[in-house]
Amino acid sequence: MSMYRTFTRRLMLNYFIGSITAVMGVGGLLVFTTLELSQREYLWLAGVLVISLFSMIGLEWPIFQKQILPIRRAFTEDIKDFHQLQNIYMRLHRLPELTLKRILGPHYFGLAIPAVILTLWLIHIQKVLIPSRYVLVALLGALLVAAMHAMIEFFLTSYAIRPVIEEVRKISKEKFKKELSLEGKVLTSIRRKFRWGAFLIGAFPILLYGLAVQLRTGHLDGSDGSYWQWAGYILVVALGFAFFGAWLLTKDVEIPIQHLYERMAEVKEGNLNAQASELFSDEFSKLVSGFNHMLSSIKAQHELNSQLIESYFATLAAALDARDPYTAGHSLRVAEYAVQIGTLAKLKRDQLDALRKSALLHDIGKIGTRDAVLLKEGKLTEEEFNQIKEHPALGESILRQIEPANAMALFLPGVRSHHERYDGKGYPDQLKGEEIPLFGRIIAVADAFDAMTSNRPYRKGLDKDQAIRILEEGRGTQWDPYFAGLFVEQYYKQSKNITNFAG
Incomplete structure (x- = not known):
């Protein structure tokens, strides 16, 4: 609650100082230093300013209360819904823009309308002896002052909300165990802030000086055409320069931000070589250098993680193969054959990587098979063979235990389905044709070829030509005709090629 009280006090102090400076300072400067009036007329106009100031506050105060009401609830009520806290978080980020709209809306009109009405009434009853056209100049001056006040309040409010944003984020973590985030949404663009801010900074003194000069020198009657032509030319050039300077400043800030944003988008897509170019010599040079150093660290860590993962898969496969000296290296060879088939099928690089890992782990379920069955030298009984047939489903079950839950998701289909047959007579699910997952159909060919060409205690391995003929004969029945065909071909x-070379 103390955080909220500090926040509102700061907002009101900023507003009070800005309003007094704008209305009594700049407004008073225009009125009391440029017009030649009697003391009584000055008092009448001072009264108009005071009344208009109270009118402005009376109109603006309810709007201000409405704008900060959701924020107050975060500190005074027991928020039970994360979505509600998220809306409060968004309101905090929108508050600078809402403040700007409030000052250009009820703030300006709450001041300008009563000021115009009262001044025209004083002119009408001859309490203030100035031309009524001066009221139009004052109205334009008030708009200029309101614009500058709105810009200043925008940035002051941006600074004021930052500790409150951190506090609301802390509340979210403690209460809901969730992070609040804008998720990359741009609520107020750099382009708008810099372009209009820089333009107002450049244009404000020019316009303020121009208005004061017109009032002081009495050129508002328009009788001197050459003067107004000259003044208009100077004003257009000055404002054009202010706008062009603001545009240049905005581009100078926007270009490096856009460059870094594009590199970040490439990194998000997986390109860890997307280094930012050192095109800038200001503080953005530090950002570019920091981004590139961070990217180099991420790349090095990614390569280390990849090596560890590769080692992890290879170690699992080697540990499995070590149970049976007759099948040593089986998983590695199956992975090699599977990648050959995947390459011939023009699978993408990331698919080939996932296929290789699936093949390395395809027999992981045999960890759960008893040695008496797995290492038996003679013919298996029906019961023992049924135990062997459980290993694809068991392998999938084992891999599902690895955290995070989706870490092994790519490899599960290949592990479970590598003993399915194309004609639907395989196991464990009797899938048929292209119902069998892609990796399962490829690994089935690679696994069969290595099994046929490897020695077993109860038989000698077939020569490769014979194994290839069996694969060819089994296309469309036991194995996928396309992938078996690629391997055979x-x-x-x-x-x-070997025969031609030998010849």
């Missing part, structure tokens, strides 16, 4: 091409 590649084998014959390599055999032909």
Whole structure:
């Protein structure tokens, strides 16, 4: 609650100082230093300013209360809904823009309308002896002052909300165990802030001086055409320069931000070589250098993680193969054959990587198979073979235990389905044709080829030509015809090239 009280006091202090400076300072400067009036007329106009000031506060205060009401609730009420706290968080970020609109709306009109009405009435009853056209100049001056006041309040409010934003984020973590975030939404663009801020900073003194000069020198009657032509030319050039300077300043800030944003988008897509170019010699040079150093660290960590993951998969496969000296290296060879088939099928690089890992782990379920069954040298009984047939589903179940939950999601289909047959007579799910997952169909070919060409205690491995003929005969029944065909065709091409070379 103390945080909220400090926040509101700061907002009101900023507003009070800004309003007094704008209305009594700049407004008083225009009225009391440029017009030649009697003391009584000055008192009448001072009264108009005071009445207008109270009118402005009376109109603006309810709007201000409405704008900060959701924020007050975060500190005075027991928020039970995360969505409600998220709305408060968004309101905090929108408050600078709402403040700007409030000052250009009820603030300006609450001041200007009663001031115009009262001044025209005083002129009408001859309490103030000035031309009524001066009221139009004052109205334009008030608009200029309100614009500058709105800009100053915008930035002061931006500073004031920052500790409150941190406090609301802390409340969210403690109460809901969730992070509040804008999720990259741009509520107020750098372009708008810099362009209009810089333009007003450049244009304000020019316009203020121009208005004061017109009032002081009495050129408002328009009788001197050449003067107004000259003054108009100077004003257009000055405002044009202010706008062009603001545009240049905005671009100078916007370009490096956009450059860094584009590099970040590339990194988000997985390109860790997307270094930012050192095109800037101001403070953005530090940001670019920091971004590139951070990216280099991420890249080094990513490479280390990749090596650790590769080692993890290879170690699991080697540990499994070590149970049976006759199948040593089986998982590594199956992974190699599977990648060959995937490459021939023109799978993408990330698919090939996932295929290789799936193949390395395809027999992981055999960890749960008893040695008496797995290492038996003779023919398996029906019961023992049924135990062997459980290993694909068991392998999937084992990998599902790895955290985070989605870490192994890519590899599960290949592990579970590598013993399915294309004709639907495989196991564990009797899937048929392209119902069988992609990795399962590829690994089935690679696994069968290595199994047929490897020695077993109860039989000698087949020669590769014989194994290839069996694969060819089993296309469309046991194995996917496309992937088995690619493997067979590649084998014959390599055999032909070796024969030609030997000849």
